[in-house]
Amino acid sequence: xxxxxxxxxxxxxxxxxxxxxxxxxxxxxxxxxxxxxxxxxxxxxxxxxxxxxxxxxxxxxxxxxxxxxxxxxxxxxxxxxxxxxxxxxxxxxxxxxxxxxxxxxxxxxxxxxxxxxxxxxxxxxxxxxxxxxxxxxxxxxxxxxxxxxxxxxxxxxxxxxxxxxxxxxxxxxxxxxxxxxxxxxxxxxxxxxxxxxxxxxxxxxxxxxxxxxxxxxxxxxxxxxxxxxxxxxxxxxxxxxxxxxxxxxxxxxxxxxxxxxxxxxxxxxxxxxxxxxxxxxxxxxxxxxxxxxxxxxxxxxxxxxxxxxxxxxxx
Amino acid sequence: xxxxxxxxxxxxxxxxxxxxxxxxxxxxxxxxxxxxxxxxxxxxxxxxxxxxxxxxxxxxxxxxxxxxxxxxxxxxxxxxxxxxxxxxxxxxxxxxxxxxxxxxxxxxxxxxxxxxxxxxxxxxxxxxxxxxxxxxxxxxxxxxxxxxxxxxxxxxxxxxxxxxxxxxxxxxxxxxxxxxxxxxxxxxxxxxxxxxxxxxxxxxxxxxxxxxxxxxxxxxxxxxxxxxxxxxxxxxxxxxxxxxxxxxxxxxxxxxxxxxxxxxxxxxxxxxxxxxxxxxxxxxxxxxxxxxxxxxxxxxxxxxxxxxxxxxxxxxxxxxxxxxxxxxxxxxxxxxxxxxxxxxxxxxxxxxxxxxxx
Numbered sequence: 001x002x003x004x005x006x007x008x009x010x011x012x013x014x015x016x017x018x019x020x021x022x023x024x025x026x027x028x029x030x031x032x033x034x035x036x037x038x039x040x041x042x043x044x045x046x047x048x049x050x051x052x053x054x055x056x057x058x059x060x061x062x063x064x065x066x067x068x069x070x071x072x073x074x075x076x077x078x079x080x081x082x083x084x085x086x087x088x089x090x091x092x093x094x095x096x097x098x099x100x101x102x103x104x105x106x107x108x109x110x111x112x113x114x115x116x117x118x119x120x121x122x123x124x125x126x127x128x129x130x131x132x133x134x135x136x137x138x139x140x141x142x143x144x145x146x147x148x149x150x151x152x153x154x155x156x157x158x159x160x161x162x163x164x165x166x167x168x169x170x171x172x173x174x175x176x177x178x179x180x181x182x183x184x185x186x187x188x189x190x191x192x193x194x195x196x197x198x199x200x201x202x203x204x205x206x207x208x209x210x211x212x213x214x215x216x217x218x219x220x221x222x223x224x225x226x227x228x229x230x231x232x233x234x235x236x237x238x239x240x241x242x243x244x245x246x247x248x249x250x251x252x253x254x255x256x257x258x259x260x261x262x263x264x265x266x267x268x269x270x271x272x273x274x275x276x277x278x279x280x281x282x283x284x285x286x287x288x289x290x291x292x293x294x295x296x297x298x299x300x301x302x303x304x305x306x307x308x309x310x311x312x313x314x315x
Numbered sequence: 316x317x318x319x320x321x322x323x324x325x326x327x328x329x330x331x332x333x334x335x336x337x338x339x340x341x342x343x344x345x346x347x348x349x350x351x352x353x354x355x356x357x358x359x360x361x362x363x364x365x366x367x368x369x370x371x372x373x374x375x376x377x378x379x380x381x382x383x384x385x386x387x388x389x390x391x392x393x394x395x396x397x398x399x400x401x402x403x404x405x406x407x408x409x410x411x412x413x414x415x416x417x418x419x420x421x422x423x424x425x426x427x428x429x430x431x432x433x434x435x436x437x438x439x440x441x442x443x444x445x446x447x448x449x450x451x452x453x454x455x456x457x458x459x460x461x462x463x464x465x466x467x468x469x470x471x472x473x474x475x476x477x478x479x480x481x482x483x484x485x486x487x488x489x490x491x492x493x494x495x496x497x498x499x500x501x502x503x504x505x506x507x508x509x510x511x512x513x514x515x516x517x518x519x520x521x522x523x524x525x526x527x528x529x530x531x532x533x534x535x536x537x538x539x540x541x542x543x544x545x546x547x548x549x550x551x552x553x554x555x556x557x558x559x560x561x562x563x564x565x566x567x568x569x570x571x572x573x574x575x576x577x578x579x580x581x582x583x584x585x586x587x588x589x590x591x592x593x594x595x596x597x598x599x600x601x602x603x604x605x606x607x608x609x610x611x612x613x614x615x616x617x618x619x620x621x622x623x624x625x626x627x628x629x630x631x632x633x634x635x636x637x638x639x640x641x642x643x644x645x646x647x648x649x650x651x652x653x654x655x656x657x658x659x660x661x662x663x664x665x666x667x668x669x670x671x672x673x
Contacts, residue, residue, distance in 0.1 A: 067651075085659035119670045120663040122638045125656055208629030286356035 004057040007254030010068035013107035017045035028052035038068035059266035063253035091252030105221035155226035158191035218245035321345040324388035326376035329538040350379040371615035395422035462507035476521040532613035537561035560598035590620035
């Protein structure tokens with residue numbers, strides 16, 4: 001039997017799955033939109049992976065990361081449920097062992113991870129504010145009537161990026177409208193936005209951090225060549241984007257699964273199982289805790305979200 | 316027209332309602348009540364009636380007052396000293412008036428943080444309060460504050476390792492329950508000693524070198540678990556020894572020791588940079604000297620003293636190679652994001668330790 005390990009990264013925008021062998025080689029992977037339904041997305045990812053995976057491999061452990069890691073972790077009975085920061089660091093180290101800085105801009109959040117000799121020594125993640133994340137770029141693309149895919153290409157044609165206030169999404173948007181109305185070209189505005197996102201990131205998440213090469217950039221926004229260019233210009237360092245950059249989180253949990261002592265064979269037939277989730281608001285005190293109940297084939301599997309004992313009865 | 320009975324209430328700040336109870340019940344000729352425990356509703360009420368950009372403690376304490384007013388409180392108590400905190404009372408009184416609550420606001424210090432000032436404020440409301448009576452109450456207040464802070468410090472350093480879950484919390488709550496009716500400082504002291512012994516005899520299985528994480532920052536968010544999404548609880552559940560800077564005792568000391576703080580900041584601060592920023596820096600520097608693994612700096616959104624401190628803390632972090640994590644709290648109640656960051660911070664320290672041992 002050849003052992004394999006499954007990692008699933010369920011983000012707000014996309015769901016990623018990867019299966020690796022004992023030498024961290026990617027055997028199969030899948031990358032699909034979450035579309036607001038993490039359970040359905042995971043089922044699709046698993047279907048795709050099970051078709052791609054050579055039958056001589058047996059998945060002996062599964063792990064989850066990303067914002068729906070807990071929900072999916074319970075549903076799949078995952079052995080590892082890990083936060084996305086640790087997962088990304090572990091995954092990236094498996095691919096670029098000498099990495100010193102990881103820049104990550106995802107759909108809803110952005111983070112920076114500093115690494116020395118293969119060990120995470122510092123990290124930061126945006127709090128409160130979602131400026132400088134992927135959803136900002138995609139909403140502005142919509143406003144300018146552009147496909148996100150064409151965004152970078154157009155930005156790269158600009159020789160004179162418009163200056164756009166980067167501190168806050170709301171201000172950036174008014175600034176953008178203003179620049180458009182006074183006559184800046186679309187290319188310059190789009191280039192300005194790519195620059196704004198980089199400056200915002202470096203000022204907020206990267207503030208006070210000592211960014212050293214090799215720098216790896218990942219997350220959805222790393223697919224944008226214009227943003228990469230702006231990062232290189234600002235940091236005066238080469239910025240590396242791995243073609244599998246979007247899989248790093250999933251890869252990271254898969255690697256963590258490998259380190260587990262115990263094993264549970266993962267059964268892909270779980271995609272035929274019926275999972276239902278229900279959000280209930282506890283009414284026993286004004287905290288109104290949101291309790292999430294997960295049912296597998298109509299049997300309650302787990303429930304969480306209550307801050308005190310009063311809520312346990314509800315589930 | 317009948318005059319409504321006066322019912323005084325202080326906002327919720329961690330477990331310090333004990334202190335408020337002792338001080339107000341014994342120094343005022345008013346009835347006192349505790350504000351209802353903080354919930355999401357408190358936060359929503361407070362935020363709805365506050366200026367949006369104001370610091371978070373303003374919103375939560377206003378929420379406390381509104382909920383207390385609904386249950387009959389009509390006299391509210393605020394310190395009236397410090398950073399913007401010094402002006403909370405004036406604005407909150409205005410907002411409560413506008414909402415139609417006929418209420419009174421007691422400002423304990425009015426910008427001058429001295430015992431004399433405290434007596435003046437209280438005796439202006441209760442003219443029967445003699446200096447001697449006040450002194451004896453104040454003595455108890457000081458003793459209980461110091462004792463409860465010491466007990467809680469000890470608890471935070473050991474709670475992660477208790478063998479019977481709940482021992483520490485139970486012991487601490489029993490102390491608070493018993494000490495609040497202490498009649499004089501001698502009694503308060505002996506209760507304190509009794510519980511110190513009790514707490515020290517709780518069985519733990521603390522490893523030789525546990526992961527040590529420090530917490531520093533703005534006192535309200537540090538002290539009030541509802542406002543920091545129960546950070547300490549998460550850390551304790553994950554086997555961390557917590558060293559917290561931030562208590563009423565420490566704040567009281569800090570007010571009068573700014574020069575020492577500047578001196579004890581390892582040369583990172585040359586002069587008084589205002590409010591609690593000096594203390595945050597001095598405390599962080601000290602924690603690093605004592606061998607901390609990582610420090611979490613917490614603040615409410617838009618807290619200017621702590622924002623000042625952060626820039627200097629970043630230098631300290633780089634020079635010492637001790638990771639800092641900065642957390643800003645506002646009116647969000649989801650713990651998920653906080654737990655994600657705590658877990659990553661903890662993972663990082665554990666992995667770093669492991670590689671150092673190899």
